[in-house]
Amino acid sequence: MTEVRRRRTLTAALAAAFLGGCAVTAQPPGSPVETTAPASAASTSALPAPSVGPDVEIRTAALGAASAAPALPPSRVVYERLGIDMPVDPVGVTADGAMEIPPDAARSGWYRFGPGVAPESGTAVVAAHAGSVATPHGPFYDLRDAAPGDRVQVSAADGRAGTYEVVAVERLAKATLDLTPYFRRDGEPRLVLATCGGEWDEARRSYDDNIIVTAILVEG
Secondary structure, eight states, X not given: OOXXXXXXXXXHHHHHHHHTTOOOSSOOSSSOOOSSOOTTOOOGGGSOOOOOOTTOOTTTTOOHHHHSOOOOOEEEEEEGGGTEEEEEEEXXXXXXXXXXXXXXXXXXXXXXXXXXXXXXXXXXXXXXOSOOSSOSSXXXXXXXXXXXXXXXXXXXXXXXXXXXXXXXXXXEEGGGOOOGGGSOSSSSOEEEEEEEEEEEETTTTEEEEEEEEEEEEEEO
16 A cells, blocks of 8 residues: 555544544533633644554554554543543444444543553544443543643553643534544654534534544653
8 A cells, every 4th residue: 555545544544533433322411512612722733743653554454463553551541620530441443444432431442553651652542422322421521621731641550650731622623624633653742532522413413523632741
């Protein structure tokens, strides 16, 4: 596969990861969030330019452990100010190239083909549904209230942990969202938390936006 084709495949797959992965079958918790972005939100242009890891074929799910950089899998994510304390499951991609997300909104999924806890470089991605049948108000629903300066801790089963500081909170329309800059194996060690937000679309049984919280590693 050529590099150009690989980049196109990656971009399409990452877009599908959240565009298709945030629909829920339960009613949305509470009233719809306002559609204006937080005053402190950063634009995607402030994030580093995208970089494709070697031989990444996300859409086919054929990456496998051998071609993924060694990573320490996170087992828990804690966002104390928002009251988020939830388990993290390693996930891959579905047959159609979307990032797997645990069906129960009480659990989050870590993209296992990327960096893990406190990496030397790159971005660890953790995503969860805003709500589900089993958990109508999932912990990540409250990411819409995240703010720069907040601290998030991600820990592994062996006790090792990384502490991150939130630097950007974005609400981006799914229709125009490019997720490529958030899936990186190089650059500053970062953590991305993602879920759905915006207005609830009853016909599609989904929200129309994604909430993306970006944090940088400060300890670990």
